[in-house]
Amino acid sequence: MKEAFYRLVPAGFARHVSVLVGGTAFAQALMLLALPVLTRLYSPDDFAVLAVYASLLAILASVACLRLEIAIPMPEQDEVAVNLIILALLAAVGISLVVCLVLLLFSTEIAALLGKSALAAYLWLVPIGLLGSASFAATQYWVTRKKRFPAIARARIRQSAAGVSTQLLFGYFAAGPFGLILGQVITLTGGVVLLGRSALRDIRPLLNQVSARTLRATLVEYQKFPKFSTLEAFSNSGAVQLPVLLIAAYVAGPEVGFLMLAMKIMAVPMTLLGTGVGQVYLSQASERYREGKLPAFTAEVLKNLCRIGAPLILIGGLLAPHLFPLVFGREWQRAGELVLWMVPWFVLQFMSAPISMALHVTAHQKVALGLQLTGLAIRVLSVLGAVWLGMGGRVTEAYILSGAVFYAFYLLTVLVVVKVPVQTAVRALIPGAAACATILTLYALMLAVVG
Template sequence: MIKNFIVLLSANTIGQAIPFFIYPLLTRLYSPDDFGLLALYMSIFTVLSIFSNGRYEYAIILPASGDDAKSLLLLTQIINISTSLLFLGFFISMPLHIAALIGNIAIARHLWILPFSLLFFSLNSALMQYATRDKQFTSISYSEVSRSAVTSAFKLLLGFTLLNEAGLILGTLAGHICGALVILFTLFKLTGRLKLNLQWGKIKKIAVQYYAFPTFYLVNALTNVISGTLPVFVLTRWFSLTAAGLYSLGMGLVFTPVSLFSNSLSRILTKEITDKYNLQQPLTGALKKMLGFLLVSGTLPFMLVILFSPHIFRILFGNEWTEAGYYLQYLSPWLFMLYLTSPFNFIPNLLSKQRKAMIIDLVYLLLRVVSLAIGIYFNNIYLALLLYSFTGFLILGYSLVWYFFLVRKHDIVMRHVEQIL
């Protein structure tokens, strides 16, 4: 487990170091408005990506049979291609109407790019789950590093042209394409086992077997993503595109490393816990050890962010970006709890508790809408971000306690079964 985690963490560290070191250049090539438009593009992208694979990619790791896993992989790409074509027709036919609905006309000329981003991102996501199942963590690391490097290089090079915000968006697309192609190539090269047979009867059977993923889990994920992207939509429509850009820079520098670090842990932990679950072994010990590691590794960095982020932003990115540091101070409590909770998000899926997880996320979304609405009512962006962060801290804290309750209950039941046998 430790070796695999180090492989993924090293890749993610390199992947994050690349954009971190070019951010001081990007903030001088692009304006806060440019970053705001990228944030709006990525928010739309993130919401739509929930539908691209039907959430079946998260089932790939679960079957004991390798053929079932390959059928799930094929199923995800049938859905991916279909939804990408649907979105392409939708965005080409009515870009101005969609942009007006969102509240920013400038995004209209970039909407046609979204389906291509979705296509390659979703392919990459499904292949990463397959690689995790097959313990091909080297493939994942190659994909992460190459995606980050290509994204950063394109953003930087296009920043010297007259493309403005289009440079940021096209750089993101280039990264998605590269990440998908690299993991596809390395899986073929390292394993030589990615041979897929299109059997419609098998695919239909497997789709029905894992129906919970496009039903409960999709709704769960959609509410979670809408909850996470709400600030960008709210800041763009009711405050300013500049505010959205400042918010996105702060979040990009902290949320993305937190997310990638947590995802590295989650991939390893998911495999370990799933194996223990299939072997009917206790789960609580491994989860406690992981939580202890997260607490020790995360407390000091987040304290530094809370205390010094405005000064850091002013020094690294210039005076016009100082405000992003203040935004980050308000958001840090939520981000810290997100750091602690994210690696355990697979627990409800493993223990078939998707329904309650969906209810929790619906409550989470409702509370965040109320939080941001209060900020809009008082025309106070700081109040909006503070309440948004506070509700996130509370709900994620409750979720973390619930995850451990589920695992502890599972272990107790397993002990009783062993005693009976």
């Protein structure tokens, strides 16, 4: 994969991506190796409780820094960026305290509303995970600004190893959902100390230039992020996570646990490569935009994402129904079927998410907000509509298909905003589409021979 990127994109970009991919690949490998053991130590119902907790935390974490963290790599001067990271951390502390108070007062009612009464005993971990994950995000963007990608890779490896070890240890002693949830918190927050030390070396000499006046001036200058990007991020996260919470509330049994395992497996390419590409894309997009080269740069990145990611995701989806019962146990067959349904959704997300930061670089926060609100409406309404129509066990499939519809629209909108010519975009997609067509043909022939 590393060699492919060196051939397909500029060397500097490929080098940064390969560093992040290497660290993330190791972290993901740990998770994947542990999953067959975890699915035997924990029941689908335990994973269902984890799914509700993780969805709730993801929604809150997406807005904890008021989206000021994504602006950190953008200013030309560190004196401005340091004000942004301090503002982001202050927002994270304040929101975490508010969430803590609400959960202390209404934990039982919230757990009952979410359809998982067992969750009430673990909701105290939400503000801890919230503050840790928000702090990690802010420091990660500072380190991204400094292009210290090896530090990010090391942090991901350490937090993944710590989280998986925790889940395995508590699972061995039959700790129930607590082990899964605690491991999830550590996985999200475990790298904050490492990145925090790296960021602090840069920030400490700049602190004498930070004051209430500079913080206020920076907040005014970057006010579009709290005003528009916060609701955008909430809509983006909510579009994925709110339907999970609705499925947990309306569909009895461990269905949401199956959905979580399927989403975790399908998110591997996105986490492994897509997130790394997105971070490096953001670190260079502002400069390319100032030079007038953003459309060509975006098209090149899109071509690489489609050529490498789409075939890998398709192969994984086709094999999942056959492999899941063998790898994770017979009771996880349903999760394998859901993976196959998810292929169009995750292929389109894999291509669009990394380049979506162009909307912020080009100051199109209102467009980004409109897109995410549209996605939230499409996906929540798909679940509620399926429930109203009495689709029962097919509610999850309705949610999955809505994801594919949204990301197709999302990708098209980003390309239009960035002003990538239609012919250029089509040419970028052809190699990946041809590879997927070949894979589908070979799979159909194999089924014909076996059948």
